[in-house]
Amino acid sequence: MSMVIRSSFVALFFLVLSTKYVVASIQVFPTEYQSNWTPGGNSWYVDNGYSGSTVGGLSGGVGELIDGVKGTSITSGYSQWAPYSLIDVGGGSAEITYIYHFDQRYAWESIVQYQYIYHNAAVNQPTSFEVSFSIDGGITYHSSVIRSMSDAENSLIRGTAEYSLLGAATGYHADAIRIVLNQPRRWSATDEVEFVALSVVPEPCSFAMLAGVFSITCAAFFRRRGL
C-alpha cells in the first residue's frame, strides 16, 4: 500500500473520530396508528385515507392524521374542512385514544395536534389530553404528560386549534406514543398530529470533509490497483 493510500486511510480514520455532532430537530412520521374509535359520520370527512382495518376501531395502518394536509379554513359545513378524522362520542364525555408507533425509539421534543372547533355544529375542543410514552412498542407506558386547556383555548368557538401537547417537557424516550383526548360531548375533529424528535447527526461541514477525504482515499486506492 503506497504512502498516499496509507496516509489517506489514517486521515479518514481520525476524521471519523473527530467528527462533530449536533443535536437537530427532525419530524418523524409514525409507521402505524391505531384508535379505539372508528371515525364516523358522512363519508367525505372521516379518516377515508386510513390504510388498515376500520372494524371496531383503527389498527394496522396510517391515514389522514399524519398525511401532512392541515389547516383548511373553517367556513361552514363539515365537508368543507375535509379531510380530517371526525368522531362523535354522543351526549356525554368519553376518551378517544390514539396510539402512534414509530420505526425506532426517539427522544421527543414536541407533539402538536390540530383540531377543528365549531360550536354551532357541536364540534368541541377537548377538556384535556394525556400523552403517554412507551419503549416496548405500546405494551407498557413509563411516563405521561397531562395537557389542559387554557381559558383562551376554551373561548374559541370556531376555527383551527393548534395544541402543543408537551409544552416545555422534552426528552421523553419512546417508540410508541399514546394520546388520550378527553372529549366533553359530541364531535371531535382532528386534522393532523405532528411529532418532532431530537436527533444527533454529524454537522454539515463534517459530512463534506468526510466525503472529500473518502473520495481522495478511493481515488488513490483504485489508481494504485489500476482500476
Ligand SMILES: [Ca+2]
Ligand atoms: Ca391531515
